[in-house]
Amino acid sequence: VFAHVLRAPEDPILGVTVAYNKDPSPNKLNLGVGAYRTEEGKPLVLNVVRKAEHQLVNDITRVKEYLPIVGLAEFNKQSAKLIFGANSPAILENRVATVQCLSGTGSLRVGGEFLARHYHERQIYIPLPTWGNHPKVFTLAGLSVKTYRYYDPSTRGLNFQGLLEDLGSAPPGAIVLLHACAHNPTGVDPTLEQWDQIRKLMRSKQLLPFFDSAYQGFASGSLDTDAQPVRLFVADGGECFVAQSYAKNLGLYGERVGALSIVCKNADVASRVESQLKLVIRPMYSNPPIHGASIVATILKDRNLFDEWTIELKSMADRIISMRQQLFDALRARGTPGDWSHIIKQIGMFTFTGLNPEQVSFMTKEYHIYMTSDGRISMAGLSSRTVPHLADGIHAAVTR
Numbered sequence: 001v002f003a004h005v006l007r008a009p010e011d012p013i014l015g016v017t018v019a020y021n022k023d024p025s026p027n028k029l030n031l032g033v034g035a036y037r038t039e040e041g042k043p044l045v046l047n048v049v050r051k052a053e054h055q056l057v058n059d060i061t062r063v064k065e066y067l068p069i070v071g072l073a074e075f076n077k078q079s080a081k082l083i084f085g086a087n088s089p090a091i092l093e094n095r096v097a098t099v100q101c102l103s104g105t106g107s108l109r110v111g112g113e114f115l116a117r118h119y120h121e122r123q124i125y126i127p128l129p130t131w132g133n134h135p136k137v138f139t140l141a142g143l144s145v146k147t148y149r150y151y152d153p154s155t156r157g158l159n160f161q162g163l164l165e166d167l168g169s170a171p172p173g174a175i176v177l178l179h180a181c182a183h184n185p186t187g188v189d190p191t192l193e194q195w196d197q198i199r200k201l202m203r204s205k206q207l208l209p210f211f212d213s214a215y216q217g218f219a220s221g222s223l224d225t226d227a228q229p230v231r232l233f234v235a236d237g238g239e240c241f242v243a244q245s246y247a248k249n250l251g252l253y254g255e256r257v258g259a260l261s262i263v264c265k266n267a268d269v270a271s272r273v274e275s276q277l278k279l280v281i282r283p284m285y286s287n288p289p290i291h292g293a294s295i296v297a298t299i300l301k302d303r304n305l306f307d308e309w310t311i312e313l314k315s316m317a318d319r320i321i322s323m324r325q326q327l328f329d330a331l332r333a334r335g336t337p338g339d340w341s342h343i344i345k346q347i348g349m350f351t352f353t354g355l356n357p358e359q360v361s362f363m364t365k366e367y368h369i370y371m372t373s374d375g376r377i378s379m380a381g382l383s384s385r386t387v388p389h390l391a392d393g394i395h396a397a398v399t400r
């Protein structure tokens, strides 16, 4: 009965790892998926995570009972504090509904499902380009996906004018997906002044902000600095959605731990919204897993562990920044044609190189360098040892 089923294509991002794993070359380099690697090219478990896990394992009072549908209460409280700030009026006034979800993707999906059921406007505007999973998540949640201009290939920077025009002509009430910081895939963020202009425009048209915050702490190295755009929107008292992920900033990728927060007008609305979120979650996966959220809660509520985390986070962010400089220098040293200054200007995990799909496939074939076909490379997958190989590959691709 399934003979008619066609083979589906691999995922454009996770499929890169599948192809990489099949390559027997000893020089292969995976710059596809956004996952942090050490200078030795190894995945990293943060020290604070090891410490928190140690505490959890040794606590014999801990059990493996089901969590509530909305997840671990302490985790939800700490997650809201982390993104909105401990003194956020929205938190003090109890008007945030926060639910633990399956990392960033799960949080986006639960938010999308809630909007499709309870919000009057179905259209969601996502930046062009954006993370490849965004349109799929929201379409399957029942929303209608539109795009707004974001990236300007000619400057390799922000198309701010285009962004304002497109949001300005969106229907009143439309939902707008915003990357809180370290835009994926471009590494191009608005300045704080531009964020405020975006906010004013959106509020004047009652556009509903939906932040995807997958890189808090990874852009600047500071958790508070990276949360500023979100806090700007919350400070004006308006509604706001935020999907948080701990995959990158705590290295908890496979633990699938994240949160969805919906900032409402008052505490009564927030508690009704939370009750409806439960109806979204229960038939999808009943309740979320306990382990990853317990790790996060343990770290966030303990001053010492929290401080240690900020240091480890900063060192990951700094290593990525130094990779940018090294790659830029290596291309300059080779006299590679083109202006590569965007490598050091862009921020976060990714560089949007400007390489075209043909150049990308040349580099994969000839140099065993793997990246997404849009030319995005994960700087977090690079090390001083592999920079020369990547620079050679880029040089050969653009001078061919």
Ligand code: LMR
Pocket: 013, 014, 032, 033, 034, 035, 131, 133, 184
């Ligand atoms: C990425 O963009 O590489 C990451 O967010 C991982 C993923 O799930 O796509």
